Amino acid sequence: MAPKNSSPFATFLIVGPTCFFLGILFALFPYDYHVLWTTPTTLPSDAIPGTSPRDPYFTLQENHLKFLHASPPLISRMLHIVIGTGLLGFMMKLYKPSEANMLFDGASLVLYMCGITVYIANIVKGLRTVTAGAYGGQPLPEGESLVGKIQEGNEGDYIGREDSLRVLAASNTILALVLVGVLVLQAGQWYAQRKEAEEIEAMDKARDEKKRSGKEGVKEGKEGKKKQ
Template sequence: MAAMNGTRVSVVVFATSFLLGLLFTHWIADSLTLWKPPATDERLWMAARYYFVIAQTSIGFLYFFAFVAIGGGFTILWCLREGEAGNLMFDGGSIFLYASALAVYMHTVLPNLNANFVPISEFAKEIPESLKRSTLELASSHLVCSVALTGVLALQAGRWWSENNGDPDD
């Protein structure tokens, strides 16, 4: 049984780390908008061009990313099904954070990419207010997803630690 738990936790950690890696690749654009004030028109244009490229991603890649995300969520639910106190606490928190990250991504990031990042005229000096807002919202949503998925990793590490350093009488 312990080997099966280790495999499940490994799948959760793999899926979460993979999704975090995808979000971290956006750092090149997100850092221009969130972490380097002020968010000048030049930086926002650079970020918007990056997001335009991302919006053109092949559907095959999107299906693969969705497969990994669904697999990770399913595995957390599978771990939660055992009903042990540790599972309820760590995996319950993990599924909440994981589902929150997926919800933000599906309901904020994807619609924003599809609706606002169409071919962009680079000749305009000022970035349109709607594109500026969309770029900042996208970067903020990436940050929310990253923090939630980092919380999943922290909870899974806490679960591992509690299982391996539990009651000395065991």
């Protein structure tokens, strides 16, 4: 039996897109692994001698990202439809919300919007940068820092190819953690509502048994009087 104040269909609209995006990020993980998480100890057999062990993996990631960005418009439209499906699920669950909805679904929506922000601000921008090859890599003037350039909006002139690709890989990791957080909150809500429903059912059963025992006691008292 579904707990009260639950909306299984709306939950499906949230969990489905979230798992879909996690699947996409899992498919990107092999390209991000050597770029972000570990340094290969040996060069691949087809690598140019004298290059860094990571260079071939930067090239693989770059080519894959270019291929993704050059995909037909239908692919991006389907992706945006799936994003909108998740938002629709949140709107359905937060319509006339209960206390549990406000806590779990509100926090889930915040994480979901953080994921959308990472997608728009980092991933989409990074894909355009990689496709155009518009890397920076200029040396910083003496006395200036990259943080100051970021505040001025000129960091693109100073972040090189490898750093740009690492930022994209890190954005994928952050997005995956955010989406896992959405799933954890939805699972927590389901567990809390299920325990609440079980407790209410136990209380109702105890109340019914108490009423039944009281009625039986009154009936036995009446029968005792009749025998007297």
